[in-house]
Amino acid sequence: MQSVILGLGAYLVIERLATVGAMFAASILLGRALQPVEQIVGSWRNLVSARGAFLRVRELLAASPPREAGLSLPRPDGRLSVESLTFVPPASSKPILRGVAFGIDPGEVLGVIGPTGAGKSTLARHLVGVYTPSAGAVRLDGSDVSAWARTSLGQHLGYLPQDIELFADTIAANISRFQEGEDQEVILAARMAGVHEMILRLPNGYDTQVGEGGAVLSGGYRQRIGLARAVYGNPSLVVLDEPSSNLDADGDAALTDCIMQLKKSGTTVVIVSHRPSTIGVVDKILVLRDGVAEMFGPRAEIMSRLTRAVPVHAVQGTAS
Numbered sequence: 247m248q249s250v251i252l253g254l255g256a257y258l259v260i261e262r263l264a265t266v267g268a269m270f271a272a273s274i275l276l277g278r279a280l281q282p283v284e285q286i287v288g289s290w291r292n293l294v295s296a297r298g299a300f301l302r303v304r305e306l307l308a309a310s311p312p313r314e315a316g317l318s319l320p321r322p323d324g325r326l327s328v329e330s331l332t333f334v335p336p337a338s339s340k341p342i343l344r345g346v347a348f349g350i351d352p353g354e355v356l357g358v359i360g361p362t363g364a365g366k367s368t369l370a371r372h373l374v375g376v377y378t379p380s381a382g383a384v385r386l387d388g389s390d391v392s393a394w395a396r397t398s399l400g401q402h403l404g405y406l407p408q409d410i411e412l413f414a415d416t417i418a419a420n421i422s423r424f425q426e427g428e429d430q431e432v433i434l435a436a437r438m439a440g441v442h443e444m445i446l447r448l449p450n451g452y453d454t455q456v457g458e459g460g461a462v463l464s465g466g467y468r469q470r471i472g473l474a475r476a477v478y479g480n481p482s483l484v485v486l487d488e489p490s491s492n493l494d495a496d497g498d499a500a501l502t503d504c505i506m507q508l509k510k511s512g513t514t515v516v517i518v519s520h521r522p523s524t525i526g527v528v529d530k531i532l533v534l535r536d537g538v539a540e541m542f543g544p545r546a547e548i549m550s551r552l553t554r555a556v557p558v559h560a561v562q563g564t565a566s
C-alpha cells in the first residue's frame with residue numbers, strides 16, 4: 247500500500263498535478279488511515295481461533311445444560327438403591343456401567359471390588375450424584391440423587407475421591423468443606439478419621455496451609471484429611487474410593503475404626519477397596535467386572551464363592 251501511495255504521488259508530481267509536500271502529507275495521512283485495516287489483517291489468526299473457541303464452548307454448554315434446582319428434602323436415613331444403572335460417557339458409545347442394580351440399608355457397609363477399569367470409580371461418582379446416569383437411577387431414601395438440590399444433597403453425603411483434591415487453604419477449611427461452622431465439628435470429624443493428633447503435631451495445627459492441591463502434605467496425610475472431610479457434618483451416606491491406597495498400618499487401622507464408628511451411628515458406607523483389613527468390616531460385597539455387577543451379597547457368601555472360583559480358574563489355566 248505504501249508503495250502504491252508513493253508511486254501514485256510521484257506520478258501526480260511529475261504530471262505537475264500535486265506538489266512534493268502534498269505527496270508526503272498524503273502518504274502519511276493515508277498510512278495512518280489504513281492502520282486499523284492492517285491491524286485486523288495482522289490479528290486475523292487470533293480472530294479465527296477466538297471464533298472457533300466460542301463455537302466449542304457453545305457446543306459444550308448445549309451438551310450439558312444446567313441442572314434444575316430440584317426440591318430440598320429432609321435428612322435421609324441412608325437407604326441406598328441403585329436401579330439398572332447404565333452409563334455411556336458423552337462422545338463414546340461403549341457403556342462403562344451396564345444394568346448395575348443393588349440395594350443397602352441404613353448403617354450397612356458395602357465393599358465394592360473388581361479389576362482395574364471395571365467401573366468402580368464411575369459407580370462411586372454416580373452414588374454421590376457427580377455423574378448423571380444414562381439410564382436407571384441412584385436413589386437415596388427413594389429419591390433420585392441426580393434430581394436432588396445440589397446444596398442440600400451435599401450436606402448428607404461424604405465422598406473421598408480416588409484422586410483426592412485438597413484446596414489451597416487451611417486444613418480446617420478443607421475438612422469443613424469451606425463452610426462456616428463450629429470448630430467443634432471439624433475436630434469431631436478429624437477425631438473420627440483418627441487424624442486429630444496427627445494434625446496437632448503439624449507446625450500450625452489446624453491452621454496449616456496445605457498449598458495448591460495439598461502439595462505440602464504427603465499422600466497418606468492427604469488421604470486421611472480427605473477421610474475427615476468425607477465424614478464431616480454427620481452425613482447419611484459416605485462413599486470412599488480406594489481410601490487406603492496410600493496408608494500405612496496405622497492409617498489402615500484408623501480407617502477400619504472410622505468405618506466401625508460410622509456403622510454404629512447408622513451411616514451407610516460404600517467403600518471401594520481390595521485390602522483384606524477393609525473388606526473384613528464390610529457387611530456386603532459387590533463384585534464389578536467390565537461394568538456389570540457380577541456378584542452381590544453378604545460378605546461371607548461372596549468370599550466363599552470367590553475362593554471357590556479361584557481353584558477352578560487355576561485348573562483351567564493349567565489345562566489350557
Ligand SMILES: Nc1ncnc2c1ncn2[C@@H]1O[C@H](COP(=O)(O)OP(=O)(O)OP(=O)(O)O)[C@@H](O)[C@H]1O
Nearest residue numbers: 335336338342361362363364365366367368369408
Ligand atoms: N467420563 C468418562 N469418559 C470416558 N471414559 C471414562 C469416563 N470415566 C471413566 N471412563 C472409562 O471407564 C472405565 C472405568 O473407569 P473407572 O475409573 O470407573 O475404573 P475403576 O474400576 O475405578 O478402575 P481402578 O481400579 O483403576 O480405579 C475406564 O476405561 C475409563 O477410561
Ligand SMILES: [Mg+2]
Nearest residue numbers: 366367368408
Ligand atoms: Mg477407580
